[in-house]
Amino acid sequence: MQQRPISPIPRRLLARVRDVMAGAETATERLDRITAIIAADLVAEVCSIYVRRAGDVMELFATQGLNPDAVHNTRLRMDEGLIGDIAANARPLALADAQHHPNFAYRPETGEEIYQSLMGVPILRGGRVIGVLAVQNKTRRSYAEEEVETLETVAMVLAELVAGGELIETDEFLPADGTAVLPLRLEGVTLNDGLGAGIAVLHQPQFRVGELVAEDPARELERLRQAVTEMRGELDTMLGSSDLAGRGEHRAVLETYRMIAEDAGWLARIEEAVGTGLTAEASVQMVHSDIRARLGKAPDRYLRERLYDFEDLANRLLRHLVNGEPARRDFGTAADVIVVARSMGPAQLLDYHRPSLRGLVLEEGSPTMHVAIVARALDIPVVGQATDAFTRIEQGDPVLVDGDNAVVFIRPGEDAQQNFAEAMRAIAQRRAGFATLRDLLAETRDGERISININAGLLADVRFLGETGADGIGLFRTEIPFMVRAEFPSGEAQRALYADILDQAQGKPVLFRTLDVGGDKTLPYWKQAQSENPAMGWRAIRVSLDRPAMLRRQIRALIGAAAGRELRVMFPMIAEISEFDAAREILERELEHARTRDAEIPKTVEVGAMLEVPSLVFQLDALLPRVDFISVGTNDLFQFLFASDRGDPRLAERYDFLSPAMLGLLRTVVESCREADVPVGVCGEAASRPLDAMAMIGLGFRNLSVPPPAVGSTKSMIRSLTLGPLTSYLGTLATLTHHSVREQLREFALDHGVMI
Numbered sequence: 001m002q003q004r005p006i007s008p009i010p011r012r013l014l015a016r017v018r019d020v021m022a023g024a025e026t027a028t029e030r031l032d033r034i035t036a037i038i039a040a041d042l043v044a045e046v047c048s049i050y051v052r053r054a055g056d057v058m059e060l061f062a063t064q065g066l067n068p069d070a071v072h073n074t075r076l077r078m079d080e081g082l083i084g085d086i087a088a089n090a091r092p093l094a095l096a097d098a099q100h101h102p103n104f105a106y107r108p109e110t111g112e113e114i115y116q117s118l119m120g121v122p123i124l125r126g127g128r129v130i131g132v133l134a135v136q137n138k139t140r141r142s143y144a145e146e147e148v149e150t151l152e153t154v155a156m157v158l159a160e161l162v163a164g165g166e167l168i169e170t171d172e173f174l175p176a177d178g179t180a181v182l183p184l185r186l187e188g189v190t191l192n193d194g195l196g197a198g199i200a201v202l203h204q205p206q207f208r209v210g211e212l213v214a215e216d217p218a219r220e221l222e223r224l225r226q227a228v229t230e231m232r233g234e235l236d237t238m239l240g241s242s243d244l245a246g247r248g249e250h251r252a253v254l255e256t257y258r259m260i261a262e263d264a265g266w267l268a269r270i271e272e273a274v275g276t277g278l279t280a281e282a283s284v285q286m287v288h289s290d291i292r293a294r295l296g297k298a299p300d301r302y303l304r305e306r307l308y309d310f311e312d313l314a315n316r317l318l319r320h321l322v323n324g325e326p327a328r329r330d331f332g333t334a335a336d337v338i339v340v341a342r343s344m345g346p347a348q349l350l351d352y353h354r355p356s357l358r359g360l361v362l363e364e365g366s367p368t369m370h371v372a373i374v375a376r377a378l379d380i381p382v383v384g385q386a387t388d389a390f391t392r393i394e395q396g397d398p399v400l401v402d403g404d405n406a407v408v409f410i411r412p413g414e415d416a417q418q419n420f421a422e423a424m425r426a427i428a429q430r431r432a433g434f435a436t437l438r439d440l441l442a443e444t445r446d447g448e449r450i451s452i453n454i455n456a457g458l459l460a461d462v463r464f465l466g467e468t469g470a471d472g473i474g475l476f477r478t479e480i481p482f483m484v485r486a487e488f489p490s491g492e493a494q495r496a497l498y499a500d501i502l503d504q505a506q507g508k509p510v511l512f513r514t515l516d517v518g519g520d521k522t523l524p525y526w527k528q529a530q531s532e533n534p535a536m537g538w539r540a541i542r543v544s545l546d547r548p549a550m551l552r553r554q555i556r557a558l559i560g561a562a563a564g565r566e567l568r569v570m571f572p573m574i575a576e577i578s579e580f581d582a583a584r585e586i587l588e589r590e591l592e593h594a595r596t597r598d599a600e601i602p603k604t605v606e607v608g609a610m611l612e613v614p615s616l617v618f619q620l621d622a623l624l625p626r627v628d629f630i631s632v633g634t635n636d637l638f639q640f641l642f643a644s645d646r647g648d649p650r651l652a653e654r655y656d657f658l659s660p661a662m663l664g665l666l667r668t669v670v671e672s673c674r675e676a677d678v679p680v681g682v683c684g685e686a687a688s689r690p691l692d693a694m695a696m697i698g699l700g701f702r703n704l705s706v707p708p709p710a711v712g713s714t715k716s717m718i719r720s721l722t723l724g725p726l727t728s729y730l731g732t733l734a735t736l737t738h739h740s741v742r743e744q745l746r747e748f749a750l751d752h753g754v755m756i
């Protein structure tokens with residue numbers, strides 16, 4: 001990150017503002033005095049303070065220079081005028097020619113027509129805009145960046161006064177659209193499955209930065225260093241906690257975070273700020289604002305997400321400086337808590353008392369976000385991208401988090417709460433029911449054994465093998481560990497991870513899919529040109545064959561990890577024979593390489609192709625003799641067969657998996673594989689829907705790989721199914737020209753007592 005020198009803070013100005021703040025006058029008198037001080041110090045004719053009122057209007061509360069009668073009379077909507085612009089976008093403006101700015105709104109009562117230039121900054125509290133501080137000049141003036149920073153620092157101090165409850169009731173800071181009391185439903189994306197109910201705790205710093213200007217800079221430096229030492233000790237204890245025992249990506253994530261805490265550059269900058277005369281607390285905040293400004297605009301998602309790590313650390317350090325307390329937040333043993341945050345660093349979640357934590361709601365977030373990885377390791381439901389959650393949920397609100405359906409219910413009515421509680425009970429009961437099936441065979445009533453496997457992507461997922469009783473891992477998406485790391489994992493790091501996965505699988509088969517990166521699965525440390533059509537772009541095996549060193553390194557790691565045991569590997573998105581041949585060739589060469597080095601090689605090696613691109617169906621005759629197995633990736637195959645983007649909600653219901661075209665294609669694949677005596681399985685979400693899985697079993701598939709929560713329902717469906725009648729019924733559907741045969745199959749299932 002490029003660094004900008006820190007400008008010395010005008011200590012005199014801050015000291016004077018601080019003196020006024022501490023004075024005994026009324027809040028209004030103090031505001032007036034502060035505007036006069038700022039105007040004088042910044043050599044501006046005008047200094048005004050606007051406060052946000054109910055209904056999202058900015059009201060002039062104090063001014064030096066504008067017409068005093070305008071106070072409490074001038075009111076601007078959040079998007080009106082330059083003040084509204086600053087408030088709506090929560091960002092400063094510095095304009096030499098303010099009057100010709102497109103957003104300038106003239107208010108005759110203020111008498112401001114004689115002022116040409118304007119510089120204003122938002123007054124922020126807990127991330128919300130609660131006012132605007134602005135200065136104006138008669139002559140055309142270009143404000144320097146340092147002046148904007150000074151005004152921002154003063155605004156930080158002013159926030160205490162504005163939010164203190166003396167100027168307006170604090171209730172007014174709540175959203176004015178009535179959403180504070182009505183039940184509300186927010187949709188987001190699932191970052192971790194599961195259901196949780198509890199009382200909202202808004203995640204925000206729990207401290208007040210008091211003094212900004214240091215009396216004794218040497219003492220501040222000492223305080224800072226002491227706080228850093230304490231913070232590191234706390235991190236060591238926290239990261240070693242038993243909740244997070246074992247290895248896995250969450251460890252890599254937390255270690256990356258720990259490395260940032262050790263980052264000499266970050267600490268040096270804070271020390272430098274202390275050198276300019278700020279207190280240790282103010283220095284941490286100052287450097288953090290700078291980082292936020294920089295990273296917040298970074299085009300790269302990974303870099304933007306590192307902002308949460310810095311935010312986490314800055315808050316942690318401040319907590320140590322302000323009260324020296326460790327950050328652990330306890331809610332008593334009885335409380336069930338849903339944490340609500342704009343965003344969060346991975347370690348911040350660990351500050352909450354784990355037994356009370358029932359769910360997490362984030363305004364931002366992606367499945368590979370660090371806090372999501374940690375939440376998965378802790379088994380807490382998470383809904384991300386819940387727009388405006390932080391402003392719409394109040395501290396103490398009852399909240400229900402439905403991670404399975406990516407929905408958050410806020411202040412639900414009694415009926416809704418009861419329904420949710422019943423749904424939770426029903427799910428718990430169903431799970432308990434499935435748990436009793438755990439050790440029973442997945443066998444149809446007429447004795448056909450079906451292998452049920454799980455799809456996984458993190459080391460933490462391997463535990464589901466034991467919990468669900470699945471036969472193995474039918475798809476390990478190896479790109480996920482790559483996506484959560486800060487840098488490309490070394491060969492040894494990969495080998496260790498794959499060996500851990502095999503160890504933890506305790507002899508159950510694991511099918512590793514080589515990297516499916518590219519398209520929308522980007523690696524943070526790997527620049528890649530935008531593609532107009534990422535799913536059909538440079539991804540998966542195409543990337544691996546164009547960057548063979550990367551594939552070689554991964555295969556070498558897999559061979560090393562599986563030394564002396566079984567290795568099963570498959571290549572994604574194979575579209576033609578030559579791609580499979582080239583990939584297999586790399587694998588054979590690596591095996592040869594291991595042999596020549598006298599390294600122990602896997603006991604057996606099976607190599608397969610994923611069938612995700614329809615072109616491969618027309619090359620099965622040539623492909624099947626070359627592969628040890630085929631795995632049908634229904635997610636991609638379906639989207640390419642119907643030319644229907646799998647991520648576009650407008651197309652979600654347009655075509656049906658249980659359509660004559662899809663079933664016809666699957667039938668061809670199964671029959672070809674049977675004739676060639678090549679095992680064939682299915683992975684992809686379709687297999688996790690019991691009715692769809694039933695159809696596939698009817699067509700002849702005997703090996704399914706599903707997300708872990710679907711193992712129970714799939715097994716229950718299989719154990720209630722008699723295969724004979726289904727097979728002949730599917731034969732009668734083959735000639736239909738319907739959009740879908742879902743209804744027919746559902747009726748068949750109901751008539752035959754199949755648990756779908």
Ligand code: PEP
Pocket residue numbers: 475477516612632633634635636637683684685
């Ligand atoms: C698929 O396409 O069905 C599949 C399993 O791969 P992914 O979902 O990872 O693309």
Ligand code: MG
Pocket residue numbers: 572612633635636
């Ligand atoms: Mg796929």
